Amino acid sequence: MIARSTPSTENQARDVAIDKAANLIEALPWLSRFHGRTVVVKYGGNAMVSDELRVRFAESIVFLHYAGLRPVVVHGGGPQISAQLDRAGVESTFTAGLRVTTDEAMDIVRMVLTGQVNREIVGLVNQHGPFAVGMSGEDANLLTARRKTVEVDGETVDLGRVGEITGVDPGAVAALLSDGRVPVVSSVARADDGGVYNVNADTAASALAVALGASKLIMLTDVEGLFSDYPHNTELVSRLDVDELRALLPSLSSGMLPKMEACLHAVEGGVPQAHIIDGRIPHSLLLEVFTDQGVGTMVADPELEAALLAGNGHTPRPWRPDDTTATNTGGAQ
Ligand SMILES: Nc1ncnc2c1ncn2[C@@H]1O[C@H](COP(=O)(O)OP(=O)(O)O)[C@@H](O)[C@H]1O
Numbered sequence: 630m631i632a633r634s635t636p637s638t639e640n641q642a643r644d645v646a647i648d649k650a651a652n653l654i655e656a657l658p659w660l661s662r663f664h665g666r667t668v669v670v671k672y673g674g675n676a677m678v679s680d681e682l683r684v685r686f687a688e689s690i691v692f693l694h695y696a697g698l699r700p701v702v703v704h705g706g707g708p709q710i711s712a713q714l715d716r717a718g719v720e721s722t723f724t725a726g727l728r729v730t731t732d733e734a735m736d737i738v739r740m741v742l743t744g745q746v747n748r749e750i751v752g753l754v755n756q757h758g759p760f761a762v763g764m765s766g767e768d769a770n771l772l773t774a775r776r777k778t779v780e781v782d783g784e785t786v787d788l789g790r791v792g793e794i795t796g797v798d799p800g801a802v803a804a805l806l807s808d809g810r811v812p813v814v815s816s817v818a819r820a821d822d823g824g825v826y827n828v829n830a831d832t833a834a835s836a837l838a839v840a841l842g843a844s845k846l847i848m849l850t851d852v853e854g855l856f857s858d859y860p861h862n863t864e865l866v867s868r869l870d871v872d873e874l875r876a877l878l879p880s881l882s883s884g885m886l887p888k889m890e891a892c893l894h895a896v897e898g899g900v901p902q903a904h905i906i907d908g909r910i911p912h913s914l915l916l917e918v919f920t921d922q923g924v925g926t927m928v929a930d931p932e933l934e935a936a937l938l939a940g941n942g943h944t945p946r947p948w949r950p951d952d953t954t955a956t957n958t959g960g961a962q
């Protein structure tokens with residue numbers, strides 16, 4: 630039976646449909662600008678803490694894929710590593726925002742990032758089709774690193790198997806993209822001496838975005854974006870350019886520092902826009918890419934951005950090993 634609706638409910642239904650159509654058409658210029666573009670998405674461990682969030686993230690990635698973008702996922706898994714280290718009774722501390730990683734801890738880091746978190750993201754994306762291919766940064770020499778040290782109170786501190794990226798070979802990722810796949814990368818790097826290193830996932834995502842000549846780097850975390858005077862003030866900074874960011878970096882505390890350094894490194898390396906967004910909001914990734922107002926904090930290079938938005942493309946400069954050293958000189962990550 631088909632129920633007859635009254636004129637007022639018909640009007641309401643029509644208004645809802647018109648709103649939906651307006652929301653869809655708002656995406657048109659963004660679909661056009663980003664069609665065929667590579668977007669590196671860093672998925673932080675704090676934005677994957679529930680089944681619901683993980684499922685919605687996978688849907689957003691598949692949406693980007695069907696919309697004609699070329700998403701690449703680089704994921705972390707800090708809280709998941711900490712939980713596994715606890716279960717195994719392995720003590721874990723952070724220095725300058727980085728996990729001090731013993732050889733024993735490195736085995737667990739690698740198992741959690743590449744063996745668990747990576748597999749889970751790949752599985753969730755592939756519920757929608759044969760898209761995701763999981764990789765470790767070790768594979769096909771995607772990420773190469775050397776031992777990283779940091780300065781704390783004027784002292785050089787050794788962090789164990791924590792890596793500083795010295796080279797990126799994005800060939801395997803580029804081949805997967807050409808084949809219409811969605812690469813999903815864990816932030817474990819190979820060492821020239823045959824070992825492996827634990828790399829901060831923000832740093833890994835930024836290095837890969839530069840090497841791929843990506844149009845955007847988007848990092849999902851557990852806050853709205855960069856707050857102007859955290860923790861006293863949680864007013865969101867919605868946009869800043871590289872000069873403003875450089876001036877701000879010394880005042881940032883760990884957590885946000887590696888993210889903003891990663892944004893700076895990406896934009897200086899030729900990525901027109903880098904974003905920090907709230908991964909706790911379902912589909913925030915889609916709001917960022919396809920709506921006029923965007924969400925979160927954006928760091929942009931005005932010239933590269935203008936070329937991107939005008940559809941003229943951009944010419945990122947190629948990866949240089951020194952790039953990562955520059956990213957990491959802030960110390961705390
Ligand atoms: N200026 C700031 N604005 C927003 N968050 C900040 C700021 N400074 C430090 N933070 C902290 O950084 C955290 C995000 O970093 P982190 O926990 O490393 O996330 P992820 O696991 O996503 O990499 C926030 O939860 C917040 O506590």
Ligand SMILES: CC(=O)N[C@@H](CCC(=O)OP(=O)(O)O)C(=O)O
Pocket residue numbers: 672673674675704705706707708710726727728738791792816827828829830831
């Ligand atoms: C050296 C270092 O600290 N590595 C990180 C790698 C994972 C990561 O970065 O995860 P999030 O993105 O969830 O923070 C760690 O061991 O926690």
